[in-house]
Amino acid sequence: MTESKPTDKHTSIPLPEGYLPTENKVLSAVTEIAKGMATVISHVGREPVTEEYPEVMPEMTNRFHGRLSLLAKSDGTDLCIGCKACAKVCPCDDLIQIEMHRDGDKKPVIDQFTIDMGRCIFCGNCTEVCPVDCIKMLPDFELADYSREALVLDKFDLTLKGNESDEWRAAHDLVPTV
Amino acid sequence: MAIPQLELPEKPGFSSLQGVTFDQGLSTEDMVINIGPQHPSTHGVLRLVTTINGEIVKDMEPVIGYLHRSKEKMAEGRSYFQYQPTIDRVEYLSSFFDHYAYVTALEGIANLKVPKRVQYIRVICMELNRITSHLLWFGTFLLDLGATSPFFYAFRDREAIFDLFEELTGARMMYNYFRFGGVNADMPVGWLDQVRGVINELPARFDEYEAIATKNPIILDRCLGVGLFNLQDCLDYGVTGPAMRACGVDNDLRKTQPYSSYEDFTFDVPTESVGDVYARYKVRMAEMRESLKIIHQALDNMPGGDTAEVKKIQAEVDVVANEIKEAQKRVALAKKQEQEPVAADVTLAEKTIPVINADWQTYGQKVNLMTFKPPAGEAYSQVESPRGLLGCYVISDGTPKAYRVKWRGASFSNLTILPSLMIGNLYPDLMAIFGSLDIILPEVDR
Ligand code: SF4
Ligand code: SF4
Numbered sequence: 001m002t003e004s005k006p007t008d009k010h011t012s013i014p015l016p017e018g019y020l021p022t023e024n025k026v027l028s029a030v031t032e033i034a035k036g037m038a039t040v041i042s043h044v045g046r047e048p049v050t051e052e053y054p055e056v057m058p059e060m061t062n063r064f065h066g067r068l069s070l071l072a073k074s075d076g077t078d079l080c081i082g083c084k085a086c087a088k089v090c091p092c093d094d095l096i097q098i099e100m101h102r103d104g105d106k107k108p109v110i111d112q113f114t115i116d117m118g119r120c121i122f123c124g125n126c127t128e129v130c131p132v133d134c135i136k137m138l139p140d141f142e143l144a145d146y147s148r149e150a151l152v153l154d155k156f157d158l159t160l161k162g163n164e165s166d167e168w169r170a171a172h173d174l175v176p177t178v
Numbered sequence: 179m180a181i182p183q184l185e186l187p188e189k190p191g192f193s194s195l196q197g198v199t200f201d202q203g204l205s206t207e208d209m210v211i212n213i214g215p216q217h218p219s220t221h222g223v224l225r226l227v228t229t230i231n232g233e234i235v236k237d238m239e240p241v242i243g244y245l246h247r248s249k250e251k252m253a254e255g256r257s258y259f260q261y262q263p264t265i266d267r268v269e270y271l272s273s274f275f276d277h278y279a280y281v282t283a284l285e286g287i288a289n290l291k292v293p294k295r296v297q298y299i300r301v302i303c304m305e306l307n308r309i310t311s312h313l314l315w316f317g318t319f320l321l322d323l324g325a326t327s328p329f330f331y332a333f334r335d336r337e338a339i340f341d342l343f344e345e346l347t348g349a350r351m352m353y354n355y356f357r358f359g360g361v362n363a364d365m366p367v368g369w370l371d372q373v374r375g376v377i378n379e380l381p382a383r384f385d386e387y388e389a390i391a392t393k394n395p396i397i398l399d400r401c402l403g404v405g406l407f408n409l410q411d412c413l414d415y416g417v418t419g420p421a422m423r424a425c426g427v428d429n430d431l432r433k434t435q436p437y438s439s440y441e442d443f444t445f446d447v448p449t450e451s452v453g454d455v456y457a458r459y460k461v462r463m464a465e466m467r468e469s470l471k472i473i474h475q476a477l478d479n480m481p482g483g484d485t486a487e488v489k490k491i492q493a494e495v496d497v498v499a500n501e502i503k504e505a506q507k508r509v510a511l512a513k514k515q516e517q518e519p520v521a522a523d524v525t526l527a528e529k530t531i532p533v534i535n536a537d538w539q540t541y542g543q544k545v546n547l548m549t550f551k552p553p554a555g556e557a558y559s560q561v562e563s564p565r566g567l568l569g570c571y572v573i574s575d576g577t578p579k580a581y582r583v584k585w586r587g588a589s590f591s592n593l594t595i596l597p598s599l600m601i602g603n604l605y606p607d608l609m610a611i612f613g614s615l616d617i618i619l620p621e622v623d624r
Contacts, residue, residue: 015403015406015452015454016451016452019402019403019452020402020403021398021402025395028393028395029395032393032394032395033394033395035389035393036389036390036391036394039386039389039390040327040390043327043331049334049337060344061344061345061348061366062345062366063344063345063346063347063348063363063366064344064348064349065348065349065352085548088257088260088548089257089259089260089547089548090260091256091260091261091262091263091264121263121264121267121352122349122352123262123263123266123352123354124263124348124349124354124362125259125260125262125263125354125547128362128547129547129548137348
């Protein structure tokens, strides 16, 4: 029977000479563990980095991708022109549904505008193509609800008031549309 | 009594394992165990059907596909811009790289120019993303080996970088920020200084990690000389990225085929010669420091500087341009009414309308994202992602939808080497070896 000794732990690629430590490991182990422990202990008493959500609400940034909303004109009337560009670029099929007709002066009237927030992936595609800067994202991220149906927001849920829309535009350096 | 020998199955093509036998004191029966799909150390859903004899792995077969979401097929039913956000979900730890590969492929087909400022922003994003990805790897790798504290430290620092990303793109992980020929929006005012603040802190943090882990005797015992493979194996299995550089090759696309202005930056490609778990660990730790160097240079040399300055110059240019346009209008009106235009207006109207430096813009040539229709053609773009070579191949047939999109993910190729590394190895080494390959399962399954 021949003795077969693996050259290192189990594979046949030879390790370079002197790669594995050969000297007494105890001393280096003790100093290295002490060093590691000292580093860990130095963290005792430092300021916590965690946030106390939900007691303290975090400040979301300006560009945060949160709940979708429809901005209104300053006087509170609809800004959306029903072009359906947002629905066209949305990666999820039929997520945005718009029903509209044109009144006597060929002005668009939005009858219904629903967004299924339960299927939205918060990509922001829709906000980018809107020609009148109507569909936008709010810094609102608490969207959980008890049923899927509750997540389907209609035009009433989505549309912001005139003054809210103006605030949003002011915060984002957008020129208000009258 | 003769000691029974455990014969290893011959695995053709794997150079390092042929003819290896092990002395076994006791012969035990083979046992098949399933590791995963729901296993804390598989970083996703991977199932490893493992045959073990005692502590020694005799056979291993990865079963993949649990996270398959038909990412490539999805491209064929969606317009180019519609498809873009779904890329984020493939490799969610470093999705800037996937976006970069996709966007550059299309820029190649449509022949779009990318301004210098955009290239620099992309570099900053990608290098920060490399750091977050490596930090997550560092935390989970050590967690697999049994160390808990580094995980929390790594996540703390990762969070600081994610805050920067949130400020820039609006999302922490699903960025959807790069666009064909540009970026979604310019940086927020003061973002560069925020980045500087965060990355100035990081070297001290890296020192902290290294103090905890790099020379720790348990880490050394579990990593040194474990999971060895060499350059030949890398070539055979298509292993790329830090795992390949740990075998002594300084193959890095950022150096060999500089893209996105990487040729402007001086940095080293960290390599190690041995090719074991420890070498891969050291390469990644060194890579994070190199990324910091690149970010520092990009911040200092950002064309146009901070957004506030660009905005100020833009406003000045706009005033002059407006004046000229007004004058032109007045001249045209006067000509229409057959009057003599004011002399001052005529000289003003003949001036060229000034534009801001082309390098400072966030778009080379703005495309209409909704109707973006590149000409028929095909392009392949590749990028050095934190896990290795990431490629994206797009064929366009001139319609708004891609004819075919093919992804080459580094994780898939890096995973294929795992069974060969494990066969004949000790079962407890699995977590060290698997963790060191830094695989992300959504990218394997796509
Ligand atoms: S954010 Fe994205 S997924 Fe959500 S509605 Fe807009 S385009 Fe669709
Ligand atoms: S893109 Fe804007 S204007 Fe057009 S339908 Fe959508 S919300 Fe209305």
